[in-house]
Structures are given as structure tokens and as C-alpha cells.
Amino acid sequence: MSNSPRPDVKRVLLAHGSGGSLSRSLMEEVFLPSFTNPFLAPLNDQAVFTMPAGRLAFTTDSYVVNPIFFPGGDIGKLSVCGTINDLAVGGAGPVYMSASFIIEEGLPMDELRRVTASMSATAKKAGVQIVTGDTKVVERGKGDKLFINTAGIGVLPDSVELTPLRIAPGDKVIVSGTMGDHGISIMTHRQGIRMDVPVESDCAALHGLVEMMLKAGSGGIKAMRDPTRGGLATVMNEFAISSNTAISLIEDAIPVRDAVRGACELLGFDPLYLANEGKLVAVVSPEYVEAVIAAMRAHPLGIDAALIGTVIEKPKGRVLLETSVGNTRILDMLSGEQLPRIC
């Protein structure tokens, strides 16, 4: 048996997914150097760690974004931030993650290395450990370069109870920053559209921001969500349906970058339906709004935090938008597809 480094192998082969010595060399040469930690080192099929008694949060997402590298990020960074954010908006502090790769045969090995290095850097910065994983390889034309799944485990403090069921009329809606950056970044990059001011994805891990918000807002923060696929409009609809209330949003109060607004006008998109990967929306009891927004603006990822709307009684399950021109319209959930493979 040979575990020699094989620097000659420049692309991922089907045999790298075979479970044999090429699988082992992929593990030893690509994954372990990026993710090295005491959990992964034994090369067992499971990670073992000790947790205190209490509530845990558990989440998973698969990432199929196309292209896998884009301004402001890549599929690896996205896969780490996305799972951290799903834990964070539930109020949980992310601790451990898994990472599983489905690779299309022929992926350049250095692209895989760039992605794993990006995951490793993102996880390290976030204080999260990638402790277990898996790799599969599919034939050319049966995948698309690289799909990544991450699952994450976080610790949920007893005092935290974030759920749309707590939302009530009078509550205020706050976003942490500009809407639509990720969607426009991917879309313009994918289509090769050149912009005067290129838009970068907002891809970022939000657990630090959430921690500051929970300190400032205590029990006054009712629910939080990261508006990814389907954007702000979809989350607002889900919140209105779950809480059996209505939500009224002020269009002019919703922060959108000029470049994003311009690209949306050009391409026929609505920034309120575009994916974000480093933003959150929170519903907050009115007496805590000021403190929560102040805490958000003191954090680098919440500088543009803004109060954008109010929870009202009816029409139940609906979202209303007071537009710039003074009309009020229903902000529906989309049924169609605005931007496939955005995350």
C-alpha cells in the first residue's frame, strides 16, 4: 500500500471517493491540513466531545452555489457561515460542525484546496471546530464541480427563546444591514455582467452580532432569521403566517446599496427577494428597539442596522409594503424561481 503524496494528481479522480488509498491520501493531503484538530486526527468515522447538560441546537444545509468562487466569498466560506448563522439566529452559540463534500470528477485539486482553506479560515475566525466529515466523488456530468453540506451543533442558553410564535402586534422589525448584496454578487458574476461598482457578497458569520443583540435586548427579542433564499420578503411572510399577524414594512427604510438597486432595475429583480448571507432580520418588542439597534450599530456587521417596519393585527398572515411613492401593496411570497443555485 502506498500513501505517497502523489503531487502529480492535479484533479480529483473517481478513485478519490473509493475509500481506498487515494481516499486516504486526499484526506491526509487536503482535508487534514486544513481542518487539523484533535477530533479529526484519529480518522474515525465520528467525532466525540463532551457537552454540558442543557439545550443544544442542531442544523444542516447543503450548498450548491454556482459559481463556487465569487466576489466576497466562495462555497466553502458560505457553507461555514450559513450553518453558523442558522444556529446564531436561533440564539445558539455555534461550537462544532461537520463538512461533507460531493465532488464532480475533474475538479482541480487546487480549487478544492482553496475551498478547504477558506472553510478552515472562516471556522477559525468564528471559533468553531470542523470535527467530522465525508467525501464522495461522482462522475463528470453527474454533479457540478463541488457541493458541500455542513451540519452544526450549538449551545442554546436557557434564557433564550426565539420563535416567531412570540411575535405580537406592536413589535418592531429590524434588519442588520443592506439587502440583496449576495444575490446580486452571484448573479452579476455568474452572468459576466460588468459593474462600475462591483457588489461583493455579504457572506459573514453573525453569531458575534447576535450575542451583542441578545445582551442588549434580553427577552425583548422575539424572533430572528437570516434572510437567505427568498430574501427578506420570504422571511417576513413566514413570520406573519407563523405568528398569525401582519407585518407592515416601509420601503424607504430598508437599506439597499445603490449598486444593488441599479443592478436590480437593470435585471428586473426586487432586492427584497434576493438572498443575503451575512444579514439578519429581528422582531423586537418596542421598548428594546433603541438598545438593540445601538448594540447592532456598534458591531462591524450591524453598522447599517435599521428599523424597517411594525407588526400589526391584520390582514393576518400578510406582509404589506408602504412604497416610496406612497402606495401600500402586498408583499407576497414568490412561487417561482428568481435566482437558482444562489447558495
Added chain:
Amino acid sequence: MSNSPRPDVKRVLLAHGSGGSLSRSLMEEVFLPSFTNPFLAPLNDQAVFTMPAGRLAFTTDSYVVNPIFFPGGDIGKLSVCGTINDLAVGGAGPVYMSASFIIEEGLPMDELRRVTASMSATAKKAGVQIVTGDTKVVERGKGDKLFINTAGIGVLPDSVELTPLRIAPGDKVIVSGTMGDHGISIMTHRQGIRMDVPVESDCAALHGLVEMMLKAGSGGIKAMRDPTRGGLATVMNEFAISSNTAISLIEDAIPVRDAVRGACELLGFDPLYLANEGKLVAVVSPEYVEAVIAAMRAHPLGIDAALIGTVIEKPKGRVLLETSVGNTRILDMLSGEQLPRIC
């Protein structure tokens, strides 16, 4: 916004992955009915549960098996059993799982329903709850029907310490049953090879068997592994390398079905390298061998349990096979690919 049932939609569309109302209807009509439980019902992006203090095991695997339905199972059953088994062979009792789907546009909706029903039935039988998930849809030709990722969390009792590092010369090697059934099932089904006695995949959840073994073998069980990709030969090589010992196997003692042996001869495969999805191999201190094998044979998944070899001093990191014809040969780890997309 409409969440109407849309019984007219017979295939998965790109828009089912958009995060909009079609995503919601897919969730409500396909996933929730299969996986209904109090964790999933709130439709949050994370599941929350309370765990006792102590050691947890955490694992993940992606499944890309082709075809997605095969004799003895399907990709859904496989994805649940596989993750349960990765926890079980570490000695952990599986409790919670995630399930994440990457669907190729055009997958018949009833095939997706069959897969989720199979996952649900398998999880229920195993006493495991699928508590969180995700769905992505990719364009036709950018995936292959359906890929599934599962991650699992299990509770690891303090008394259990299974690691190849504990393996020492004199220890015995035990398998729980016949080798190669899953590999031959997939291979012959994929190629349309008709057999007199069709081989069914052995796909099964092994945590019940492991529990019986741990009761009988106590601290005498040193290490366990489920020989999936790469088969028994690969696990034995990994154990020999990790423990810096050698392992000597008796070819005639290794259970292999006649039909599997026949198919292997016909197709040029070696059953010792074929994937199993409902078998385990354990290394056990000699004084516990009898009790462990007796406990295994008393369990439906361990009826064919057999003692197949011994750990020896050297050649270190090597696996030797005493063949039926009386020779001894090195059983290497394969570098190449015997059977792509077997799991």
C-alpha cells in the same frame, strides 16, 4: 400567496429550491408528512433539544448511490442506516439526525416520496428522530436524481472506549456476517445482470447489535468499524496502520454468500473489497471472543458472526491473508476504484 397542494406538480422543479412558496409546499407536502415530529414542526432553521451532560458522538455522510432504488434498500434507507452505523461502531447510541437533499430538477415527485417514506420508516424502526433538514434543487445534468446528506448525534456512555489505538497482538477479529452483499447488489442491479439468486443489499442499522455486543464484551471490545466503501480489506489495513500491528485473516473463515462469490468470479471482484452496509468488524480481546460471538449470533443481524483472524506483531501496518489454497499473501489497500457510487 398560495400554499395550495398543487397535486399537478409531478416532478421536482428548480423553483422547489427557491425558498419561496413552492419550497414551502414541498416541505409541507413531502417532508413534513414523512418526518413529522415536534422538532421539525415549527419550521425553524434549527432543531432544539435537551441533552444530559456527557460525551456525544457526531458524524456525517453524503450518499450518492446509483441507482437510488436497489434490491434490499434505497438511498433513503441507506442514508439513515449509514449514519446510525457510524455512530454505533463508535459505541454511541444514535438519537437525532439531520437530512439534507440535493435534487436534480425533474426527479419524479413520487420517487422523492418513496425515499422520504423509506427514511422515515427506517428512522422510526431504529428509534432515531430526523429533526432538521434542507433541500436544494440543481438543474438537469448538474446532479444525478438525488444526493442525500445525513448527520447524526449519539450519546456515548462513559464506559465505552472504542479506538484502533487499543488494538494489540493476540486480539481477535470478528465479522458480524457475510461480506460483499451490498456491493454485488448495487453492481448487478446497475448493470442489469440477472442472477439465479438475486443478492439483496444488507443495508441495516447496527446499533441494536452493537448494544448486545458491548453488554457481552464490556471493555474487551477494542475497536469496531462498518466496512462500507473499500470493504473489509480497507478497514483491516486502517486498523493495522493505526495500531501499528499486523492482522492475519483466514480466507476460509470469512463468510461470503455463494451468490456473491459467484458474481465476484464472473465480474472480477474480490468480496473482501466490496462495500457492506449492514455489517461490522470488531477487534476483541481473546477472553471475550466467545461471549461476544454468542451475543452476536443471538441477534438477527449477527447470525453469521464469525471469528476471522488474529492481530499479530508484524509486518507492522500490514494485513495478511491465509488463502484457501494454503498460501499467505498481503491484502493491500486498493488505490483504484472498484465500484464508484456504491453508497
